[in-house]
Amino acid sequence: MARSRNGRPVTLREVAEASGLSVSAVSMALQDHPRIGRESKERVRRVAAELGYVANSAGRALRARRADAVAVIVPNTSQHVFGHAYFMHVLTGVNDVVIEHDAQLVISTNPDESHGAAAYERVMRSGYVDGAIVTSASIDDPGITRLVASGLPVVLLGRFPHLPEAVSVGVDDRAAERLATEHLIREHGRTDLVHLSGPLDHQTAIDRRDGFLDAVEEAGVSGRVLEGDFSEESGHRLGRVLATTRFDGLVASNDEMAFGAMTELAAAGCRIPDDLVIVGFDDFGLSRVTNPSITTIHVPAESMARLAAEQLFDLVSGSGITGERHAVLPVELVPRGSCGCTARHP
């Protein structure tokens, strides 16, 4: 029994009439307000269930000035940059927390950024959501800067050094890429390294490159940097370029690029991991299933997203952030076949 006689959803007023109480009393009863009697509460709950009453979210949101919903915002600039898998992990993590808070999850992407105010700004301001989690945008995305400046509750996923006032959750990409590079140098004795970087207008790409440079500098080994765009295709392209040169270790700034380059280099006759060792970054799925599997840095995207969502709910509720304003989660190196730490599949 979902809709009343007039064909519209059941309202509080109908529940009130059916239970012989006022609308206010019913509202309070359903909220378990202490000033409503035991019996009345029970009767209201029974009647509401019978009629299939569900509170209208617009009415509630209008009055209570809360939507009980948060958005995950994906600036389209990064939609191509970050592959599918990252986003899925983020969604999974955020969703868990959203469910715990009995809220709704809205996905908002930006159809075209040139077109005046970003679409996600409208979502935020319209009150359709109470706050947003923003997945890594390019370093100078004006929309993000404005969103943060507007004072609406926002938690950034990634490192945003130019927005120090914003709450963020990220990993130490620089230290991680340094770790990965040192693995190739120390454990596998490599001395002639190449780094495939992401697009250098992305903080993530910058940090990972810097970590690579830290490691080669300290170890005093050779280290070149080639800029890609985080796509498998750019890995292919750079792989073809590299096939004609000499080097013994490849540090790719994500797994897609590592895979693209690995495919090309293997096709060119390069034996992996004997002639060449490779390390990727992210561990969102791809690196585990290739052959050889790709040694990589595991980024705990789901945990990051969970934490970000928790911070966001803290922010929305007005209580302060419980954790740090700029949380940095630990990463770890996952040794696999592409550096020779585990055997190649048969």
Add this chain to the structure above:
Amino acid sequence: MARSRNGRPVTLREVAEASGLSVSAVSMALQDHPRIGRESKERVRRVAAELGYVANSAGRALRARRADAVAVIVPNTSQHVFGHAYFMHVLTGVNDVVIEHDAQLVISTNPDESHGAAAYERVMRSGYVDGAIVTSASIDDPGITRLVASGLPVVLLGRFPHLPEAVSVGVDDRAAERLATEHLIREHGRTDLVHLSGPLDHQTAIDRRDGFLDAVEEAGVSGRVLEGDFSEESGHRLGRVLATTRFDGLVASNDEMAFGAMTELAAAGCRIPDDLVIVGFDDFGLSRVTNPSITTIHVPAESMARLAAEQLFDLVSGSGITGERHAVLPVELVPRGSCGCTARHP
């Protein structure tokens, strides 16, 4: 300038005061109503932009009885069944259409189904969304049945023969799996086949199994069925079982299972595609990157999702469905390395 002096977002009333018109006139001006003068419209638009006015969605939804939002519902039963990649394709497709309609996209999963009314039913009834796209649920999910019965606008993704009155978009799994099986029989001369099925309380798994059986029966070759659950792990498990038996062709009902089984069988010394040919199903990403890559059936998940979203908006707007009530999209066989159609990576 996003919020007015009182610290709250700018409302229609403030725009009205600032432009010397009534609230109604401003509302109408912003909707480009013919009965509002040219000059007034321009002035209102200028003032609204200056003040950073964005319509409150709760107010609008309450009055207009429309949320301008749709949900994508993922029953948690299928969250494990369908891997990450499928969902991403669905999201991408739906999102495109949602943006075209200037609407919002809500993701709704079901925290725990035993717990009375499904969570997604609440989302629908609360008016937070105008309709929903439901991704394939198990065959007897009571929540879906109730949702469809409630008369709320819903489009199902997948085949739901027991819900003939519901609008749906799917592929012909049976014909597709038959095609895949015939490929192994005709092109590769195989005569002793095994099918790894999905969980047989899912329509998709049933249809694919039936397609396999159609093909082996017609060709008069041997065909066994082993039931898995669409997970890579179940592929591993069944792969280990199969490693001790004789057969020359494997028809897996998705790519994850194909990959799991392939890994085990290769580890057991089986040469693919020489000793054994394998075909998967889905082509959501995995099958392209393994080595050997997996021959598979390409499921156009993104197109399906686009179409489903378009149907849903038709349904919501009250105009009839433009396409068929039960759309079936074509699939195609993608020959790769696991059946010997393309070379193994070097």
Add this chain to the structure above:
DNA sequence: ATGGTGTGCTGGAACGTTTGAGCAAATCCT
């Protein structure tokens, strides 16, 4: 008897928007 406190409820305003009814002035038709 009087004031004080607690309990259980009702009335009504408010949230921001849309929209039908209505109205004054301008314009048109004959």
Add this chain to the structure above:
DNA sequence: AGGATTTGCTCAAACGTTCCAGCACACCAT
């Protein structure tokens, strides 16, 4: 000139909810 139509706007109600102020009554202490 007189009526009909058009133009450009205003008024007020309505959407469904929450919650503050208030009221009636019962109970207690003085």
